[in-house]
Structure formats: structure tokens, C-alpha cells
Amino acid sequence: MLSVNKLTKTFHGDVVLDEVSLEVKKGEKIAIIGASGSGKSTLLRCLNMLETPTSGHIYFQGEALGEGNINKKRQKIGFVFQSFNLFANMTVLKNITLAPLLQQKDASKMEVEGKAMKLLSKFGLADKADAMPNSLSGGQKQRVAIVRALMNDPDIMLFDEPTSALDPELVKEVLDVILDLASSGMTMVIVTHEMKFAKNFADRVIFIDKGKIAEENTPKEFFENPKCDRLKEFLSKVLN
Amino acid sequence: MFQNIWQILNDHQERLWTALGNTLRIAFLGFAFAFILGTLIALVRTNPSRHPLMLVAKKILEGYVLLIRGLPTTVQMLLWFFLIFPVALQVRMPAVVIAMIAFSVDGSAYISETIRGAVQSIDKGQMEAGRAAGLTNFQTMQKVILPQAFRNAIPQLGNELISMTKGTSVVGWITVMDLTFTTNLIVSTTFDVVHPYIILAVSYLIIVYILTFLIKILEKAVFKTNAFGKQANKNFSRRRSFR
Numbered sequence: 001m002l003s004v005n006k007l008t009k010t011f012h013g014d015v016v017l018d019e020v021s022l023e024v025k026k027g028e029k030i031a032i033i034g035a036s037g038s039g040k041s042t043l044l045r046c047l048n049m050l051e052t053p054t055s056g057h058i059y060f061q062g063e064a065l066g067e068g069n070i071n072k073k074r075q076k077i078g079f080v081f082q083s084f085n086l087f088a089n090m091t092v093l094k095n096i097t098l099a100p101l102l103q104q105k106d107a108s109k110m111e112v113e114g115k116a117m118k119l120l121s122k123f124g125l126a127d128k129a130d131a132m133p134n135s136l137s138g139g140q141k142q143r144v145a146i147v148r149a150l151m152n153d154p155d156i157m158l159f160d161e162p163t164s165a166l167d168p169e170l171v172k173e174v175l176d177v178i179l180d181l182a183s184s185g186m187t188m189v190i191v192t193h194e195m196k197f198a199k200n201f202a203d204r205v206i207f208i209d210k211g212k213i214a215e216e217n218t219p220k221e222f223f224e225n226p227k228c229d230r231l232k233e234f235l236s237k238v239l240n
Numbered sequence: 241m242f243q244n245i246w247q248i249l250n251d252h253q254e255r256l257w258t259a260l261g262n263t264l265r266i267a268f269l270g271f272a273f274a275f276i277l278g279t280l281i282a283l284v285r286t287n288p289s290r291h292p293l294m295l296v297a298k299k300i301l302e303g304y305v306l307l308i309r310g311l312p313t314t315v316q317m318l319l320w321f322f323l324i325f326p327v328a329l330q331v332r333m334p335a336v337v338i339a340m341i342a343f344s345v346d347g348s349a350y351i352s353e354t355i356r357g358a359v360q361s362i363d364k365g366q367m368e369a370g371r372a373a374g375l376t377n378f379q380t381m382q383k384v385i386l387p388q389a390f391r392n393a394i395p396q397l398g399n400e401l402i403s404m405t406k407g408t409s410v411v412g413w414i415t416v417m418d419l420t421f422t423t424n425l426i427v428s429t430t431f432d433v434v435h436p437y438i439i440l441a442v443s444y445l446i447i448v449y450i451l452t453f454l455i456k457i458l459e460k461a462v463f464k465t466n467a468f469g470k471q472a473n474k475n476f477s478r479r480r481s482f483r
Contacts, residue, residue, distance in 0.1 A: 050368055075374035085369035089387045098383060099373035145369075152374065 001026045001156060001187050002047065007056035009042055009211075016042045018211040019056065024156070024189060029182050031198035031219075032191045034208035035234060040191045041082075043208065044160050047189065048077045061155065075103060078149030078157040082164050084141040086133035086148070092120070093129040096148040103152075112151075119147045123177055139170030143177055150181075157181065159190040195238055199223055207231045244435045252426055259422035260443070266339045266418070267405040273340070274347025274404070275397070281305070281352035283381065286359045301352075308349035314410045317342035321414040339411040347404050354396045358389035391462050398455035402448050409444075419443055 002024040009017040016039045024030060034040040045051040047058060049070050058065040060073055087095050093116055100112045120126045123143050133141060142162055149157060159178065163171040175197050182188060182201055192198055198205055198219065205222040207215040209230045215222070223239075226232045249256065281301050287294055308316070320342045325333050362385050370380030390397075412421025423440040427433055 048372055050372060071371075071374045071376055073374075074372060077372075079372035081365060081369065081372075083363075083365050085363070085365035087366060087369065087384045088363075089384065089391070099370075099375055102379055102383075103374060148369075148373065 001061065003059040005057045005059070007043070007046060007058065008054050009046060009051060010054045016211050017046070020211070020213055022213065024187060027185050027187055029201055029203045030189045030206060031202035032189065032206045032208060033193070033195070033198060038208045039211040040208045041160055044158050044189065044191050047158055048074055048079050075152040076155045078152065078154035080142070080145050080149055080157070080159045080162050082161040084145045084165070086141055086144055088133055091130050091132060092125065092144050095133065095144060096151050100151050116151060119150055123147055137170060138166045139173045142166065142174045146177055156187040156189070159188065161191050161193065164193060195223070207234070241435070244432070245439060248426065248430070248432070248435050248439060255417070255422050259417055259419045262336055262416055263408050263418040266336065266343055266408045266411060266416070270340050270343030270347060271401050271404050273344035274351050277344060277348035278351025279355050281348060282355035282359060285352065285356055288377065305349045305352060308346055313342065313346045313407055314413055316346055317410065317414055335414045335416045338414060339408070339416050343404060343408065347400060350400055351397065354393050354400065355389060358393035359385055361392065362388050394455065394459050394462065402451055405447060405451065406444060
């Protein structure tokens with residue numbers, strides 16, 4: 001589905017990602033954890049070219065991401081931001097139908113809005129269709145953001161710390177949506193600080209340190225039997 | 241005193257109406273073109289593309305803004321009137337049109353900076369969200385960034401409209417019969433320096449007062465329709481620094 005080959009990203013001479021290689025299979029759920037500044041968000045942002053890699057290649061369904069029309073490919077890569085980034089100047093319904101209406105020339109407005117309403121109802125947001133983003137709670141905003149990403153029927157969903165900007169009591173409603181999505185077989189990569197969630201959700205957990213993949217394993221092995229010292233130290237700090 | 245003022249208004253009715261018309265025409269049309277031109281300049285200058293042509297265009301526009309802001313409006317107008325049109329282009333053009341062009345060009349430099357600032361002040365997550373959904377840079381600008389930027393820029397744009405309206409009082413330099421030039425003519429024929437100038441001052445005050453009122457209405461209408469403004473700034477403090 002997605003294949004990363006020796007991806008390097010530098011910002012003004014600082015190496016943020018150092019020859020990272022990664023393979024994501026169809027239907028796989030991957031959790032990426034690591035300290036702030038380790039490069040995990042940059043890695044995720046490279047996966048849909050929000051950051052342009054300094055060197056290395058990313059292949060999405062066999063095609064290099066850097067070549068051809070990136071906008072077409074991005075429609076199939078759903079991205080959910082930490083800070084929601086709902087379009088502040090339009091209602092919830094307009095937020096989630098903007099991209100499909102601009103991109104699918106043959107789809108009627110009614111079809112697209114019908115699909116949008118169906119998705120909104122599924123996530124308990126139907127009554128918020130005409131609300132402006134700033135009248136929503138953080139949890140509602142993030143669920144709308146997830147619906148917005150789903151509107152294009154993506155083949156993979158990327159989540160960049162989707163619960164880090166939320167009040168603690170709102171975290172669960174967003175994680176539940178993500179778990180629900182996971183059970184539908186969606187391919188997902190999530191950067192998170194929620195260790196318990198990562199353990200339950202992921203098929204594979206990746207630990208990033210200083211721009212490199214320091215360790216990757218099944219959740220059980222990863223949390224119960226960490227091998228590298230840096231991960232042991234990290235886990236002892238975040239789990240206690 | 242009021243009798244004198246009525247007398248002058250009555251005697252010079254026709255000229256004063258024409259004068260008012262010229263002042264407003266130059267101010268409003270000048271502002272409209274300045275707004276369009278300024279927005280286009282701002283769009284180019286905020287474009288993230290590293291294409292060589294874009295970089296050249298950016299440099300040229302940077303120079304344009306520097307040049308225009310470096311020259312007094314009156315001087316620019318004199319250059320258009322005495323050099324650029326008659327000598328360089330060899331085109332005859334009515335003075336009032338030249339005044340409009342001069343104010344459009346002058347205003348565009350300032351307005352481009354206002355819009356550029358407003359565009360850059362929009363949370364960069366808005367553009368990223370648009371691009372991540374597969375929209376082009378242009379589509380995101382058009383549907384997401386500019387509507388928010390214009391809204392935020394209304395107070396400053398209002399400022400510029402008012403300042404341009406008053407700035408038109410120099411168009412008499414190139415023989416345009418605006419309020420100020422007409423008043424000067426009335427003074428020189430009636431030898432009354434008091435009342436014509438009082439009329440002049442009050443006219444500008446009334447115009448600016450009406451403009452201020454209209455800008456306020458616009459601002460209220462726009463902010464009410466989607467409760468933007470203060471609330472939205474919450475997202476700013478929550479915004480993380482991207483790595």
C-alpha cells in the first residue's frame with residue numbers, strides 16, 4: 001500500500017528524519033510513538049507530501065508520491081491533524097463537502113451532501129451539519145475532521161496526534177471513532193501519545209528516536225519486552 | 241454666517257455637485273481598482289511556489305511596492321499627467337482618468353501589503369488542511385484563505401478607503417475640479433476665505449462619517465454571519481509548532 005524508502009528530511013541543516021524505511025500493508029494498523037521532536041510527525045507529514053522529503057522515495061500503491069499529480073493521490077490519503085484545522089469560514093457540512101464537490105465533477109451536490117449526512121449521522125454529528133466549527137467542542141471538531149478525510153473514500157488514513165489537543169474527557173469519543181474505523185479494515189497510521197490505545201489498536205508499534213526507527217514490533221512484544229535502551233527509558237517514563 | 245454659507249452653496253450649486261462627483265468617483269473607482277490590483281499582487285507574493293518565473297514575479301512586485309510607496313501620491317500623479325501619458329505613451333487622457341489611475345496604482349501597493357499580512361495571519365493549518373484534502377493551492381486560497389483574510393482585513397481596508405478619499409484633495413494639481421480645487425476657485429473669485437473653506441471641511445467630514453458608518457455595517461454583517469473573530473483565536477493558542 002505504502003512504502004517508504006530511505007526517507008531523509010532536513011530542516012536548515014538539522015536532520016529530522018534519517019534514512020527511514022517503512023512498509024505499510026493493506027489493512028495494517030501502525031502506531032508511531034516517540035518523544036517530542038523525534039521526527040514522528042514529520043514522517044507522517046511526508047507520507048502525504050505536506051513536507052517535501054529532502055531525499056528518499058515514498059511509493060503509494062506502486063507510484064512515487066513526488067511524481068505526477070499529488071492532489072489526485074492526496075484524495076486517497078486521508079489526513080487528520082492534531083489541531084483539527086476545520087475551515088473556519090464554513091459550516092460543518094460545507095467543510096466536509098468542499099473537496100468532493102470541487103473534485104468530483106460528475107457527482108451532484110445532492111449525492112455528495114447525502115453521503116456527507118450519512119457519515120455525519122454515523123458519527124453522531126447529524127445535528128451539527130449547519131454549525132460553525134468554533135461552536136463545536138474539541139472532540140466534535142476532531143470527529144468532523146475525520147469525516148472530512150473519509151469523504152474521499154481514502155485507501156489509507158493518517159492521524160497526527162489526533163487527541164493531543166483535546167480535553168482529557170473528550171479523548172475517548174475520538175479514539176472510539178478511530179477504533180470503529182479500524183474495525184472496518186481501513187489501513188491506518190497513527191502518531192500518538194496514548195500508549196494504552198496504541199497497544200490495543202495497532203498491529204505494529206514503531207518507536208522513533210532522533211529521526212530513526214529505533215524499534216518496531218508487535219504491541220505485546222513492544223511494550224512488555226522492549227529491546228533498545230532508549231525505548232526502555234521512554235516507556236518507563238510515560239507508563240509510570 | 242449660515243446665510244453666507246447658504247449663499248455660496250446656492251450660487252455655486254452646479255460646480256459643487258460636479259466637484260463632489262469627481263471627488264467620490266476618483267476615490268471609489270480608485271479604491272476598487274486598487275483593491276483588485278492589490279489582491280492580485282498579494283496572491284503572487286504569498287504564493288509558495290519556487291518556480292523561477294514566480295520568483296522573478298515576486299521580486300518585480302517587491303520592487304513595485306517599494307517604488308510606489310517611496311513616492312508621494314501627488315508626485316506620482318504629476319508624473320502620470322506630465323510625463324507618462326503625454327511624453328512616454330503619447331496618449332491623451334482626461335485628467336480625471338489619470339487621477340483615478342494614479343490613485344489605483346498608489347493604493348494597490350498599500351492594499352497589497354494589507355492583504356498579504358491578512359493572508360499570512362491565517363493559521364497555516366487551514367492551507368494544510370485544504371492541501372491534505374487534495375485541493376490545489378489556488379482552490380484553497382479561493383475558498384478558505386481569502387474569505388477569512390478579507391474579513392480580518394476589513395478594518396484596515398476601511399482605513400485605506402478613508403485615507404484615499406481624503407487624499408484625492410490634491411487632484412487639483414492636474415486640473416481636476418474636485419471639492420478642494422473648486423473651493424479654491426470660489427475663494428479666488430469671491431475673496432471670501434472663511435465660508436468656502438468651512439463648507440469644504442464639513443463636506444469631507446460628512447463623507448468620511450458616512451464611510452465609517454458603512455464600514456461598520458459591513459463589519460457587523462460579516463462577523464455576525466459566522467461568529468468568526470474572537471472565538472477563532474482560540475485555535476491559535478492551541479496551535480502546535482510543526483516539526
